Amino acid sequence: MNEKIQRPFTASSFNQFLQEQKLMGTRCEKCNALFIPPRAICAKCRSDQMTWVEFSGKGKLAAFTSVNIGLTFMNAQGFDRKNPYQTGIVELEEGVMISARLLGFNPQDPASIKIGAPMHVEFLEIGEGEEKRMQLAFRVD
Amino acid sequence: MTLRNRPIPRGVSIVGAGMSKFGAFPEKASRDLFIEAYKDLVNSVDKGFDPEDIEIIYVGNFSNDLFEGQSHIAPIMADSIGLVPRPAVRIEDACASSGVALRQGIIAIASGMYDIVLIGGVEKMNNLPTSKVTDTLATGGDILYEIPAGFTFPGFYAAMATAYMHRYGATPEDLMNVAIKNHENGALNPKAQFNVTIPDWMEKRKASAKRKGKPVPTWETTWDFLHDDHANPMIAYPLRLFDCSPITDGATAVLLVADEIANQFTDSPIHIIGSGQASDMPMHDREDLTTIGAARYASHAAYQMAGVTPQDIRIAEVHDCFTIAEIIASEDIGFFDPGTGYSKAAEGVTARIGDKPINTSGGLKAKGHPVGASGLGQTVEIWKQMRGEAGKRQVPGDIPLALTHNVGATGQTCVVHIYERRS
Ligand SMILES: [Zn+2]
Numbered sequence: 302m303n304e305k306i307q308r309p310f311t312a313s314s315f316n317q318f319l320q321e322q323k324l325m326g327t328r329c330e331k332c333n334a335l336f337i338p339p340r341a342i343c344a345k346c347r348s349d350q351m352t353w354v355e356f357s358g359k360g361k362l363a364a365f366t367s368v369n370i371g372l373t374f375m376n377a378q379g380f381d382r383k384n385p386y387q388t389g390i391v392e393l394e395e396g397v398m399i400s401a402r403l404l405g406f407n408p409q410d411p412a413s414i415k416i417g418a419p420m421h422v423e424f425l426e427i428g429e430g431e432e433k434r435m436q437l438a439f440r441v442d
Numbered sequence: 443m444t445l446r447n448r449p450i451p452r453g454v455s456i457v458g459a460g461m462s463k464f465g466a467f468p469e470k471a472s473r474d475l476f477i478e479a480y481k482d483l484v485n486s487v488d489k490g491f492d493p494e495d496i497e498i499i500y501v502g503n504f505s506n507d508l509f510e511g512q513s514h515i516a517p518i519m520a521d522s523i524g525l526v527p528r529p530a531v532r533i534e535d536a537c538a539s540s541g542v543a544l545r546q547g548i549i550a551i552a553s554g555m556y557d558i559v560l561i562g563g564v565e566k567m568n569n570l571p572t573s574k575v576t577d578t579l580a581t582g583g584d585i586l587y588e589i590p591a592g593f594t595f596p597g598f599y600a601a602m603a604t605a606y607m608h609r610y611g612a613t614p615e616d617l618m619n620v621a622i623k624n625h626e627n628g629a630l631n632p633k634a635q636f637n638v639t640i641p642d643w644m645e646k647r648k649a650s651a652k653r654k655g656k657p658v659p660t661w662e663t664t665w666d667f668l669h670d671d672h673a674n675p676m677i678a679y680p681l682r683l684f685d686c687s688p689i690t691d692g693a694t695a696v697l698l699v700a701d702e703i704a705n706q707f708t709d710s711p712i713h714i715i716g717s718g719q720a721s722d723m724p725m726h727d728r729e730d731l732t733t734i735g736a737a738r739y740a741s742h743a744a745y746q747m748a749g750v751t752p753q754d755i756r757i758a759e760v761h762d763c764f765t766i767a768e769i770i771a772s773e774d775i776g777f778f779d780p781g782t783g784y785s786k787a788a789e790g791v792t793a794r795i796g797d798k799p800i801n802t803s804g805g806l807k808a809k810g811h812p813v814g815a816s817g818l819g820q821t822v823e824i825w826k827q828m829r830g831e832a833g834k835r836q837v838p839g840d841i842p843l844a845l846t847h848n849v850g851a852t853g854q855t856c857v858v859h860i861y862e863r864r865s
Contacts, residue, residue, distance in 0.1 A: 364604050373576075
């Protein structure tokens with residue numbers, strides 16, 4: 302048996318797990334509901350008895366977009382009107398959904414992106430030097 | 443669950459409503475816009491009133507802190523129209539801020555605490571460059587888990603659009619029908635930011651090119667124009683520029699009073715008989731991405747409170763921040779079954795002369811979307827339409843019942859109101 306992970310149920314912990322290339326969410330010990338991003342209080346039964354669980358990182362595309370007019374921090378990564386980035390919502394095989402960057406699609410042909418496409422997690426390294434960090438992304442299989 | 447929906451314990455009436463011109467006004471600060479809306483309201487009160495009698499002010503505002511660098515905006519708005527030392531309260535629920543402010547005013551009167559309440563809404567967005575406006579609007583989403591994925595405000599609705607198109611077979615052209623209709627209405631609204639139809643816009647662009655001696659675009663139909671990546675660029679697939687509401691400076695104001703004193707102000711008050719508000723999780727935690735759950739809860743609560751059904755409602759102003767948002771809204775408020783809103787729009791059912799007119803004002807799309815002022819802007823249109831004062835865009839026939847649907851960001855908040863004209 303693995304020892305229970307003792308980290309607070311916060312975005313900071315979630316991001317720290319990402320740096321360790323782990324996709325982590327929480328499970329309610331009372332009703333077994335799964336949450337990713339993690340929750341400290343169960344949205345189904347309101348119990349605060351939660352535990353960290355690792356997700357497989359496999360799923361399928363639930364919704365997407367290709368962003369031509371992007372956020373400043375994304376534009377700083379080289380995206381612009383002519384070079385859009387893709388983002389969306391992935392439904393994980395565990396049955397819950399998460400927002401993430403999408404990789405592996407043709408940015409010039411967003412109409413070819415298919416909802417339901419099989420996806421797998423990819424820990425995307427962005428930034429330079431001190432700013433370097435892993436960002437959550439999913440790549441089409 | 444079912445939200446609390448017992449009848450409003452004390453009747454509430456609208457006795458005046460006004461708005462500034464919506465648009466881009468570099469020379470106007472937020473308080474200047476609010477003063478303009480307030481003066482328009484003053485002129486709308488049939489029997490006149492003494493501002494001295496106003497007891498409290500609620501102001502809807504999304505993000506003046508970032509847009510204008512000025513927070514604590516409620517007392518500034520109150521002071522700008524001479525109403526200090528009355529209590530002034532800012533309400534922030536993203537794009538639903540002033541719809542929620544209206545609801546707070548209703549609660550204030552219904553509780554018996556106040557009799558005469560001023561509601562305002564204001565947003566001054568054009569001080570910032572578009573890139574900073576994009577960042578600011580995105581703060582209405584979840585900055586911990588949604589924004590890091592790169593979601594912009596158009597991006598959120600674009601994702602809903604892909605889910606909707608996938609499930610129901612709608613096309614980008616089906617969405618764009620909403621923009622064409624709303625511009626037709628906006629062309630008849632002198633306060634609208636885009637007081638022009640899309641075909642007229644296209645002709646103006648051609649005439650301008652000709653006048654400047656530039657190559658004249660070869661668009662022959664509206665669809666040629668709307669499919670042109672240069673004239674109608676992609677913002678976030680599948681949403682193009684004309685699917686999106688604009689960046690707008692504007693303000694709105696409504697005077698609410700207790701029913702029993704309404705006849706001191708006008709013989710034609712508009713009664714508010716239903717008010718529903720609900721909240722929701724971020725998009726990725728919702729069970730269905732083709733509907734806005736908070737809008738369904740809020741609509742249900744408002745209908746129950748009013749004791750009426752969607753079939754009874756003659757017109758609605760809904761939150762069309764994007765074309766897909768109006769289609770989903772037309773289903774969420776119960777006008778149409780899930781998955782049929784886009785065909786109803788194409789058939790003209792929601793046109794000004796259709797069976798269920800939606801957004802006769804031009805909507806957020808053509809009238810403009812000064813975020814924190816938009817919800818109350820819907821109320822201003824309903825006030826005009828129900829009293830037969832909407833000019834060239836007046837819906838034919840009586841309007842005994844009407845509805846407004848105001849969404850915050852991607853639907854974490856929705857507030858719905860139902861209005862009645864008696865006699
Ligand atoms: Zn639970």
